[in-house]
Amino acid sequence: xxxxxxxxxxxxxxxxxxxxxxxxxxxxxxxxxxxxxxxxxxxxxxxxxxxxxxxxxxxxxxxxxxxxxxxxxxxxxxxxxxxxxxxxxxxxxxxxxxxxxxxxxxxxxxxxxxxxxxxxxxxxxxxxxxxxxxxxxxxxxxxxxxxxxxxxxxxxxxxxxxxxxxxxxxxxxxxxxxxxxxxxxxxxxxxxxxxxxxxxxxxxxxxxxxxxxxxxxxxxxxxxxxxxxxxxxxxxxxxxxxxxxxxxxxxxxxxxxxxxxxxxxxxxxxxxxxxxxxxxxxxxxxxxxxxxxxxxxxxxxxxxxxxxxxxxxxxxxxxxxxxxxxxxxxxxxxxxxxxxxxxxxxxxxxxxxxxxxxxxxxxxxxxxxxxxxxxxxxxxxxxxxxxxxxxxxxxxxxxxxxxxxxxxxxxxxxxxxxxxxxxxxxxxxxxxxxxxxxxxxxxxxxxxxxxxxxxxxxxxxxxxxxxxxxx
Amino acid sequence: xxxxxxxxxxxxxxxxxxxxxxxxxxxxxxxxxxxxxxxxxxxxxxxxxxxxxxxxxxxxxxxxxxxxxxxxxxxxxxxxxxxxxxxxxxxxxxxxxxxxxxxxxxxxxxxxxxxxxxxxxxxxxxxxxxxxxxxxxxxxxxxxxxxxxxxxxxxxxxxxxxxxxxxxxxxxxxxxxxxxxxxxxxxxxxxxxxxxxxxxxxxxxxxxxxxxxxxxxxxxxxxxxxxxxxxxxxxxxxxxxxxxxxxxxxxxxxxxxxxxxxxxxxxxxxxxxxxxxxxxxxxxxxxxxxxxxxxxxxxxxxxxxxxxxxxxxxxxxxxxxxxxxxxxxxxxxxxxxxxxxxxxxxxxxxxxxxxxxxxxxxxxxxxxxxxxxxxxxxxxxxxxxxxxxxxxxxxxxxxxxxxxxxxxxxxxxxxxxxxxxxxxxxxxxxxxxxxxxxxxxxxxxxxxxxxxxxxxxxxxxxxxxxxxxxx
Numbered sequence: 003x004x005x006x007x008x009x010x011x012x013x014x015x016x017x018x019x020x021x022x023x024x025x026x027x028x029x030x031x032x033x034x035x036x037x038x039x040x041x042x043x044x045x046x047x048x049x050x051x052x053x054x055x056x057x058x059x060x061x062x063x064x065x066x067x068x069x070x071x072x073x074x075x076x077x078x079x080x081x082x083x084x085x086x087x088x089x090x091x092x093x094x095x096x097x098x099x100x101x102x103x104x105x106x107x108x109x110x111x112x113x114x115x116x117x118x119x120x121x122x123x124x125x126x127x128x129x130x131x132x133x134x135x136x137x138x139x140x141x142x143x144x145x146x147x148x149x150x151x152x153x154x155x156x157x158x159x160x161x162x163x164x165x166x167x168x169x170x171x172x173x174x175x176x177x178x179x180x181x182x183x184x185x186x187x188x189x190x191x192x193x194x195x196x197x198x199x200x201x202x203x204x205x206x207x208x209x210x211x212x213x214x215x216x217x218x219x220x221x222x223x224x225x226x227x228x229x230x231x232x233x234x235x236x237x238x239x240x241x242x243x244x245x246x247x248x249x250x251x252x253x254x255x256x257x258x259x260x261x262x263x264x265x266x267x268x269x270x271x272x273x274x275x276x277x278x279x280x281x282x283x284x285x286x287x288x289x290x291x292x293x294x295x296x297x298x299x300x301x302x303x304x305x306x307x308x309x310x311x312x313x314x315x316x317x318x319x320x321x322x323x324x325x326x327x328x329x330x331x332x333x334x335x336x337x338x339x340x341x342x343x344x345x346x347x348x349x350x351x352x353x354x355x356x357x358x359x360x361x362x363x364x365x366x367x368x369x370x371x372x373x374x375x376x377x378x379x380x381x382x383x384x385x386x387x388x389x390x391x392x393x394x395x396x397x398x399x400x401x402x403x404x405x406x407x408x409x410x411x412x413x414x415x416x417x418x419x420x421x422x423x424x425x426x427x428x429x430x431x432x433x434x435x436x437x438x439x440x441x442x443x444x445x446x447x448x449x450x451x452x453x454x455x456x457x458x459x460x461x462x463x464x465x466x467x468x469x470x471x472x473x
Numbered sequence: 474x475x476x477x478x479x480x481x482x483x484x485x486x487x488x489x490x491x492x493x494x495x496x497x498x499x500x501x502x503x504x505x506x507x508x509x510x511x512x513x514x515x516x517x518x519x520x521x522x523x524x525x526x527x528x529x530x531x532x533x534x535x536x537x538x539x540x541x542x543x544x545x546x547x548x549x550x551x552x553x554x555x556x557x558x559x560x561x562x563x564x565x566x567x568x569x570x571x572x573x574x575x576x577x578x579x580x581x582x583x584x585x586x587x588x589x590x591x592x593x594x595x596x597x598x599x600x601x602x603x604x605x606x607x608x609x610x611x612x613x614x615x616x617x618x619x620x621x622x623x624x625x626x627x628x629x630x631x632x633x634x635x636x637x638x639x640x641x642x643x644x645x646x647x648x649x650x651x652x653x654x655x656x657x658x659x660x661x662x663x664x665x666x667x668x669x670x671x672x673x674x675x676x677x678x679x680x681x682x683x684x685x686x687x688x689x690x691x692x693x694x695x696x697x698x699x700x701x702x703x704x705x706x707x708x709x710x711x712x713x714x715x716x717x718x719x720x721x722x723x724x725x726x727x728x729x730x731x732x733x734x735x736x737x738x739x740x741x742x743x744x745x746x747x748x749x750x751x752x753x754x755x756x757x758x759x760x761x762x763x764x765x766x767x768x769x770x771x772x773x774x775x776x777x778x779x780x781x782x783x784x785x786x787x788x789x790x791x792x793x794x795x796x797x798x799x800x801x802x803x804x805x806x807x808x809x810x811x812x813x814x815x816x817x818x819x820x821x822x823x824x825x826x827x828x829x830x831x832x833x834x835x836x837x838x839x840x841x842x843x844x845x846x847x848x849x850x851x852x853x854x855x856x857x858x859x860x861x862x863x864x865x866x867x868x869x870x871x872x873x874x875x876x877x878x879x880x881x882x883x884x885x886x887x888x889x890x891x892x893x894x895x896x897x898x899x900x901x902x903x904x905x906x907x908x909x910x911x912x913x914x915x916x917x918x919x920x921x922x923x924x925x926x927x928x929x930x931x932x933x934x935x936x937x938x939x940x941x942x943x944x
Contacts, residue, residue, distance in 0.1 A: 106806065106810050106811055106814055106856060107806075107811065109806060109810075109852060109856075110799075110802065110803070110806070112848075112852070113794070113797070113799060113802040113848075113849075114799075116794060117794055117795065117797065117799075120794060120795035121795060136859055136862065136863075137862070139863070142818075142863035142864055142867065143814070143863075145859055145862060145863035146810075146814060146856050146859035146860050146863050147856070147859070148859065149855055149856060149858055149859025149862060149863075150810065150852045150853065150855045150856035150859055151852075151855070152843075152855045153839070153840050153843060153848075153850075153851035153852040153853070153854055153855025153856065154843075154848055154851065154852040154855070155843070156842060156843025156851065156855075156944060157794075157839070157843035157844050157845065157846075157847050157848040157850075157851040157852070158794060158843075158848055159843060160843055160844060160845035161793050161794060161795070161845050161846070161848070199843060199944075322632050323584070323587060323588055323591060323628075323629060323632060324588065324591035324592060324632070326584070326588065328581075328584060328585075328588075331581065331584040332581070335577065335578075335580060335581070339577050339580075339617075339621065340577050340578065343577055343614070343617060347613075368624070368628070369624050370943070371627060371941070371943055372623075372624060372625075372626070372627025372628035372629075372630060372631055372670060372939075373628050373631060374628065374631035374632050375628075375632070376628050377583075377584075377624075377625055377628040377629055377632070378584075379624075379628075380624035380625065380627065380628040381580060381583070381621045381622075381624040381625040381628070382621065382624070383624055384620055384621045384622070384623045384624025384625070384627075385577060385580075385617050385618070385620060385621035385624065387620055388607055388616055388617035388618070388619065388620025388621055389617050391607065391608070391616060391620060392607075392610070392613035392614075392616035392617050392620075393613055396613065468843075470842070470941065470942050470943070471941050471942075471943060472841070472842055472941070472942060472943010472944045473627060473670075473943045473944070
């Protein structure tokens with residue numbers, strides 16, 4: 003929920019924000035070990051991803067007796083170490099296949115399985131429940147049972163300590179372990195550090211013709227191959243902040259990256275582009291020909307259409323509606339909503355998106371829950387959720403995906419500039435009791451961007467540490 | 474989000490809770506005018522409904538130019554006073570027909586219309602936006618636009634002061650002003666005092682054969698006729714607390730009420746039944762033959778099937794899952810989830826529900842967002858949302874409806890027994906900066922229960938003052 007307390011320097015870029023002010027003595031104190039001793043939550047240092055690290059430092063317990071267990075066993079054995087549910091050593095992750103739960107009475111299996119596991123979690127453990135998407139259930143009782151899982155996972159996520167997370171994965175009747183692979187890889191790794199208490203749907207799109215850079219490794223500690231190898235990505239608002247980090251993470255994962263920001267962003271844009279060995283495209287995303295410009299740049303420089311389109315550029319003009327002038331409304335709507343909608347539709351219509359493309363929007367917690375002083379911003383961020391829902395089908399017909407991230411409280415120059423009180427509360431009112439990092443948003447974007455995530459579409463996923471703010 | 478801090482006296486009834494402890498000096502102080510002066514939010518006294526009061530003390534502004542405006546004008550003119558949008562006198566309510574907004578650019582009409590209205594709101598004003606249900610939009614742009622409305626209304630709700638609320642009503646392409654009538658009546662009145670920042674869907678079910686006790690009044694200050702006249706209602710957990718209040722409000726609105734609670738509830742159940750001039754049925758809702766017992770009672774005492782079925786009975790057994798014993802899981806699941814599911818299905822199958830019936834579940838904020846220490850409770854309350862979703866179609870085929878309320882922080886014996894700190898924070902972390910009353914939940918149940926609400930089905934509506942806790 004980015005919320006600036008002062009006007010950004012540039013009107014068209016989320017990244018052109020005021021630089022962080024120096025922390026005051028109070029700022030330092032409240033984040034110090036002394037404050038921790040006095041009971042101010044400091045959060046547990048989260049496990050984050052770096053290339054070459056082992057997928058998990060502790061083994062995985064697989065539970066449940068659903069239709070996916072056999073294939074999940076095979077899949078997990080190839081990259082992780084599986085362990086017996088009754089062993090006493092620490093678990094790095096727990097995966098429960100709930101697809102066999104068909105009546106509310108069956109929910110008792112959740113208790114029976116999880117209750118004895120909880121004292122044996124390694125720090126930053128990952129708990130995943132895989133259950134049917136409720137609306138795909140054939141019978142009302144199965145629908146009710148599937149829907150109940152969400153109350154369980156969201157509550158259990160709030161009971162975790164030491165950086166452990168709990169998430170729910172919804173599957174269709176035709177979803178296989180192969181469709182789930184990129185999602186399991188994301189959630190079990192440090193990439194999902196700040197995604198907690200959420201629900202992600204994995205469908206059953208045919209993956210036969212998807213490029214598969216993610217070959218099973220021969221041994222558990224072999225580095226996984228770069229999942230975005232061969233993909234051409236576009237990131238708007240890439241000069242600084244979260245956008246720059248998204249460009250870096252996509253490049254780290256093997257993508258070639260076209261970095262876009264307003265012409266005024268100047269050397270920051272070039273710096274990002276050089277850092278990621280990509281190209282810089284100074285461009286006002288609100289220009290009527292922005293999509294054509296992007297498509298031309300992709301053709302001229304790379305000889306191809308775009309595989310990954312990340313709509314990160316966004317601005318805020320916070321005012322109570324009663325005090326807002328029309329320009330403040332118009333600017334925010336133009337950059338945050340009209341531009342992503344127009345660019346996506348025009349690229350799609352003009353073959354500027356390659357088949358198998360991934361479009362990723364950036365929504366916000368404010369787009370879900372609303373926010374005082376942000377009627378304009380929240381309208382656009384709710385609109386991005388609408389963009390995902392509305393273009394899901396046209397993009398599926400194009401063999402492509404669309405998803406969005408909805409960041410919660412993330413450490414940026416913008417949040418650093420907030421007054422101490424609201425900032426320190428904002429950092430801590432989530433289950434992980436700390437702010438997220440830009441890389442957490444970027445890792446989630448990279449998960450959506452991968453060709454291996456072809457079956458993942460139509461999601462708006464909060465990257466918020468299970469922030470208590472909601473709708 | 475009821476959460477007991479001590480075990481209730483009786484195992485099978487939400488209403489058999491500890492009685493309120495005496496407020497301490499601190500409790501009184503923090504809710505005093507002195508604390509208000511020191512900046513502790515006390516909330517604005519909310520307008521609540523009492524029979525015979527005028528529908529609104531100030532006129533209504535109707536805006537927008539959607540397909541519903543002409544019929545809404547006629548409908549509102551019959552019961553309310555309409556006023557010109559440019560007049561300077563206080564508005565009691567503002568209704569905006571957003572069904573004509575078809576592209577994101579059209580959203581500017583929200584700004585143009587609402588911005589000048591906001592300085593002229595009467596206390597406890599009601600703001601309503603009526604927009605298309607996004608999934609019914611024919612075009613992607615219209616879908617995106619409709620979805621964006623929710624970011625606007627949820628944000629604007631957070632900007633209101635003095636008890637004013639903002640809600641969004643989703644309509645289908647076939648929904649008419651007639652379908653909307655009971656919903657407008659609810660939201661414009663004091664009945665909806667604690668429903669804020671929410672979304673309610675109104676469909677287009679044929680109302681031709683629905684009894685219509687709500688005749689248009691001849692003059693603005695005539696008492697509206699009782700909307701539940703002729704309906705037979707069942708309320709579980711009716712001995713005390715919210716259940717007793719639901720029984721009272723349904724009776725006030727003209728229903729005959731069968732009051733159910735566990736046999737141990739004793740004189741409290743009889744007291745409720747006598748107060749509402751109904752009948753008492755001591756019954757363990759988890760008994761396998763509970764539905765048959767209810768149907769027999771309805772036949773024996775009233776010679777008919779049930780019109781309104783309110784699943785209010787619920788219990789808590791709060792424990793972290795790691796410390797929870799199996800009995801605590803089983804008891805909560807049995808009362809809160811198995812019983813409502815079984816009773817609804819069995820009554821439906823055995824013609825114990827009259828055609829045109831309304832089933833109302835009681836979910837909880839915890840069922841939406843999860844809650845630490847309530848894996849069992851939240852699982853059941855998410856399951857109630859599943860019950861609504863799963864039985865929507867079978868009940869529609871029966872010409873009947875199903876909806877649920879999801880209470881936030883409500884003043885009950887249970888919340889009164891909470892420690893001062895969490896209770897006083899819990900009371901205030903919503904847009905109305907105060908706890909709700911049991912009657913607020915009951916009024917929402919009564920809205921769903923009315924025959925005039927036949928087009929309102931499939932909703933889980935939070936009664937939470939737009940509590941900031943969410944998913």
